Amino acid sequence: MSKEYFLQGNEAYAKGALKAGCKFFAGYPITPSTEIAEDMARDLPKNGGVFIQMEDEIASIGAIIGASWGGSKTMTATSGPGFSLMQEGIGYAAMTETPLVIINIQRGSPSTGQPTMASQSDVMQARWGSHGDYEIIVLSPSSVQECFDFTVKSFNLSEKYRVPVIVLGDEIVAHMREKIVIPDNVEIIPRKMPKESPEEFLLCKADENSTPNMPVFAEGYNVHVTGLTHDERGYPDTNNPQEHAKLVSRLCNKILKNREDITSTDSYKCEDAEIVLISYGAPSRSVITAVKNARNEGIKAGFLKLNTIWPFPDEEVKKLAKSADNIIMVEMNLGQLVNEVKRVAQGDAKVSLFGKIGGEIHKPLEILSFIKKVQGGN
Amino acid sequence: MRTEMRIAGFGGQGIILAGIVIGKAAALYDNIYAVQTQSYGPEARGGASRTELVISDEEIDYPKVQNPDILVAMSHEAMMAYLHDLKDNGILIVDPDMINEEEILPFIKEHNIKYYHAPATKTANEKIGLPIVANIVMLGSITEITKIISADAVIKSIKDSVPKGTEDKNLLAFEAGRKIVQ
Structure with missing residues (x-):
């Protein structure tokens, strides 16, 4: 229900x-x-x-x-x-x-x-x-x-x-x-508690690229939480280069190596698109209208909506950069995520920014004009 | 078909609630699509207040109103601020006791506007004895004139949008609003 x-x-x-x-x-x-x-x-x-x-x-x-x-x-x-x-x-x-x-x-x-x-x-x-x-x-x-x-x-x-x-x-x-x-019901991931006994458990012991289980306070586990670089026990170990590299690499890699599981995008008419628009949040609503209008006028436009923006969905954008000639980034700033698109699309597609500030989203007609301008530039 | 509506007046008239009731009526009870937005300034009362609705039988992408098909004005200031955005052949509904129509008659003629009087404030005072329900009287008039939402849906929506215990007065106000434009 x-x-x-x-x-x-x-x-x-x-x-x-x-x-x-x-x-x-x-x-x-x-x-x-x-x-x-x-x-x-x-x-x-x-x-x-x-x-x-x-x-x-x-x-x-x-x-x-x-x-x-x-x-x-x-x-x-x-x-x-x-x-x-x-x-x-x-x-x-x-x-x-x-x-x-x-x-x-x-x-x-x-x-x-x-x-x-x-x-x-x-x-x-x-x-x-x-x-x-x-x-x-x-x-x-x-x-x-x-x-x-x-x-x-x-x-x-x-x-x-x-x-x-x-x-x-x-x-x-x-x-x-x-x-x-x-x-009524949604999928809920509960807190993953340690399987080991408090005597055997080490707070920060984890395999490479993985996430350790998490005890809570007052259940018998030795829970030492610190922002200092720490060892497997969770105790500060700030002068050991290997320990620091191991910890911080794992913190980054547990996200980056699971990019596929984490990132989510939706694409609309990208298969044959010559111009792909990329957006996220409120402007997506204008972009989809603009892309439909462009298609009605015979322009081969497509849309990639980013549901997760970090970690950046490199693979999805790279794929589109290879198949499309132009990418237009639509965002409500003077150019932020567009730089990630440029990094990924480098050499494969021309990337333009349609940024807007002031507080209002782009109007669909403004986006359509921008698409035509980009198309005319080819 | 996409219909865009703007309802405007001053803060304290219940303009935003009127917009929410219409949106809810369309989206939950008429099973069509609706997006409601509102002007969002620092003022609480007395300043300009505005709500906008996009109502459609198809999914709504762009959520904002650009050129409304319907403008409802509950103050002269609001009417003058937004009249020029109204589409040719559009619908203008005003509370005649809150505006001075001399100024707009040439525009109405020139743009072939369908122009209606809905004396919501007067009706709320005289028929219901509660000036606060002028917005719900206006909802009755909007429903009757535009027919973009059904009266049944609006009645259900009023019942779940107004404070408990005030449903009967609000439904009386809604019916009174329908009658004054029949």
Whole structure:
């Protein structure tokens, strides 16, 4: 059985978190993500969970890291200014392999920018915002249904790979309402507890490229959690070059070597496309209209929608770069993910950027004109 | 077919709720597609307020309204701000007590606009005794004039959108709104 609702994206994020088993939310409300905190404050206690409004976003990420080690599935929601404050905590969560979900509803930026308008300008920050070599997972929904589905998926990926997962939304999808279907049951990946006894267990012992099981506090296991480079026991070992290389390589490779399992894209009419458009989040909605209109005018256009943007779906983009002449990246910034497309498509297809800032998504007609301009350039 | 509608007035008139009720009626009860968006400014009351709907029998990709087929104006300021986006041969529904129509008659003639009066605020005050339901009166008029959503669907949608205990008054307001434009 399933139930239909007419909801705003932000309401769907909260429903997704609850359905995935989130039991702890700590956050500091910020436009345009506030409705997520409001709904979690209302519904989480009724579902056996805890909601805390923290004093700021630094404390919020600290609280969800702690609650995750206490055994709960945890989440916070924010926007650009708060996301900036969370960066140190994100690196700590990556180093300590702490599963958690962060929803960032992007608004016009930099700084406090445009609280009530949309953007996609935190794309590189989501990837590189904390210091050091690390890999995380980032998903980007383009419909209210995807707000729900991707949140559930984010919780699952964060448990499977013990990594912070970021849902990178935008104000447009966060605040528009459309129908969504919420199933009674969704696939839920539970916390993987150690199989060994506390005496035999080593906190950070893991095979190459793999994710170790995770004990929680107060169950008899020796749980020493540190952001310092640590050995298999979890104790600091900061001067050993081999130990550091082994640890950080594993943290990156457990994501990169599982790219195929993690990444997700949808393609539309790409098989014979000469011009492929790539987009993610809200602008995808304009791109699909533009591609349909282009096809109606006999232009061989196709569309690749990126559901996960980090790790970047290299293979899918490379394949299209080989079959198409032109790739157009459509994003609401002055050029961020386009650089990944260029890296992957190098030598195979010409890559152009149609970036837009100001807070509104590209209009389908603007995109169609851009397609024609690119086509004319050949 | 894709129909675009914009409802505008000032904050506190229940404009956004009216948009949600229509969207929900279409998407959940008429089983067609609907996307509702809203202008989203820092003002809470008194400033301009606007909601937009795309309603279609096909899946909706681009979610925003560009040139509405239907404009509903509950204030003079809103009407003047958005009238020029209205499509030729489009539908304009106004609350006549909230606007000054002198200014727009030439535009209506020139663009062949189908023009309707729906005195929602007056009806809410005089027939229901509650000025707060003017938005629901207007919903009745919108339903009756445009027929893009069914009255049955709107009634179901009102019941799950308004605060518990106020359903009867709101349904009276809806019926009154239908009557004033029949």
